[in-house]
Amino acid sequence: MxxxxxxxxxxxxxxxxxxxxxxxxxxxxxxxxxxxxxTRSKLLIELYKSIDQTQAAALQAALTTGERSIEETIAALASAYIHCYADTTGEWHAIGAALAGSEEKEAVYQELLDGYVQLFAAVLKPHIDLQQAELERRCIGLIGAGEALSGAMVRGNCGEPEAAETFASLIRGGLRESLSCRSNGEA
Known part of the structure; x- marks a missing residue:
């Protein structure tokens, strides 16, 4: 169904x-x-979760295969995250808009974002010299930027390559001072 x-x-x-x-x-x-x-809301929530599970699995698969330098990791992270939105051709945002104002949607959305924070932190941690709590706070901000860029892309304000490169740049900038400690000058 x-x-x-x-x-x-x-x-x-x-x-x-x-x-x-x-x-x-x-x-x-x-x-x-x-x-x-x-209810219709519960149907929309289940569809929202289903799309997210598919995209999260694709993102995790893209990010957890093989060893990468920090630059390769950042590029893969940004590209995979933005592609998840491009791959849904706007359904994610349309369903989210249909659920706007729903308390249940907000709880589910926060749960999904928390999962992405943990995934980002796990992928970046080997390259970053930050305490876990600080890394997670930065990942929260980075994911907010990724959400905004994805929304801009879905609305036609930029293409997928531009959104991914901008997101990668923001990730680098958000982590710059902590990259050199572990990446041996790769940043």
Missing amino acids: LDVALTIVRDEGADRLTLGHLAARAGISKPVAYDHFG
């Missing part, structure tokens, strides 16, 4: 995604859709 829901969002927009419309498009009865999701 989530695949059909994603198709509806892609083809018709998030506003058209209702439990009744999902049931009709999936060839199931309305009660089945309502029994499974309960």
Whole structure:
């Protein structure tokens, strides 16, 4: 059902995604859709989580394969993060907008962002001479920048390569003074 829901969002927009419309498009009865999701908000939350899980897995796979220098790590991190948004062709933002103001969405969104903070910190830690708490705070800021750049890209204000390079530059700048301690002059 989530695949059909994603198709509806892609083809018709998030506003058209209702439990009744999902049931009709999936060839199931309305009660089945309502029994499974309960409400439209819960359907949107599950779809939001599903898209994120797919993108987080792709991001983690891109970042945890092979050894990289700090520059290669930063480039891979920025590129993979921005590509996750490009790969969803705007569905992530459309579903997020449809859930705007939902307390449940805010809790889920924060949980997802916390996961990205941990992933960023784990990928950067081997190259950074910062205490874990400080590294995580910086990753929070960097992810905020990545979110803003991704949104700009989705709105057509820049392309994926420009967004990724800008994000990489911000990562370097946000970590510059702590890079040289462990990277032997790679920064």
